[in-house]
Amino acid sequence: MNADDLYFDIYKITNSDVEANVKKITPVYPEEISVMEYHKAILTGLRENFSVLTPREYCVAKVHLGILKKIVSTNRPGIIFESDIVIDFEKVRRFIQLKKPDDYFFHLGVLQENFPKTNLFWIKKFKINDGDVWYQLFKTDQLWGAYAYAITPRVARAIVDAQKSVIRKADDWTGIFSSLRYKVYHYPLFFHPIERGELHCERSESRVSFKKALLGKIKLKLYSIVNRYLAIIMFRRISIKDR
Structure with a gap:
């Protein structure tokens, strides 16, 4: 897949080299943030929604918010991958070719240990000619992970604006979308490996x-x-x- 084929950007959070048409985003680690910055984050989290982010959760959320701000500033939709996802560009092309809403959030991943069963419930099912399917979700409370998702600038802006006072976990989709009017879609294309990291x-x-x-x-x-x-x-x- 050539960069010219894309009308949006692909981001990957990693320390490793990436393909020419992928934008590399360097992770943030707990030792890189100040005590005062983290202290402010956990105080506002407790006050606003009675939750405390761990240092790594805060760093991951900070990186994802930074990417969403890039998507807003470039005014181009984006697909975001975390480091443990292998990007299959044929699957990316399949996503591009979907007939999608003008504004959307698509979760593109499946936790491998949950496959083939999930606890996700759908309102609408959309069939593709090759037999593949994608869904409009009923609820997001069992939608985990921020390792593979696609988003348009307007939805990205809404998420950024909603977190001006308090930063949420990167994959707190229920909390993030609870006050937003946008629908959440699921197209399970990319598997998250069973092995989990330090987070x-x-x-x-x-x-x-x-x-x-x-x-x-x-x-x-x-x-x-x-x-x-x-x-x-x-x-x-x-x-x-x-x-």
């Missing part, structure tokens, strides 16, 4: 730690409330007048 491990550890911390906070609050009412019932309150 997945960090997420798993964070979920366990967050649940433990939350339960601990609840226990302390309940303990404080019970002790307070016991004190009111059983003991006398200190008063300055008693002195």
Whole structure:
């Protein structure tokens, strides 16, 4: 596939070399962001939607937002791939040839461990001449990963504008699209390998730690409330007048 064949841009987040018609986006790593920047991100996340991004989640989200801003500034649709996806340009061509809406978000991936079953439910099914299908999704709560997706500038702008105050996980599609009027489509072309990277491990550890911390906070609050009412019932309150 030649770059001249494309009316949009292909981006890949990677440290490795890329094909001539692919725009390389260098990843951001936790050690490259300041403590104050991350501190601000987690405070706003807690305040706005009671969620905390891990350092790697924040970095991944920051990179994806940067690409979306490029798509807005160039006013050209884009396909975004993460480093663990092998770009099959024949599949890219199949996507290009779809009769699509004017503005769209297409998730183009499948988690390999979930294949062939998924927990995604569709409203509309669109059949292609070769027997392939793509879908308009009913809900996005089981749509995971930001490793392969296509987006138009108008939808990219809406996502960027919606995250001016708080940055979300790159693949928090439910949170991202909850306030947007755009439909979400799924065309399962690219498989994510079963092997997961450091982000997945960090997420798993964070979920366990967050649940433990939350339960601990609840226990302390309940303990404080019970002790307070016991004190009111059983003991006398200190008063300055008693002195």
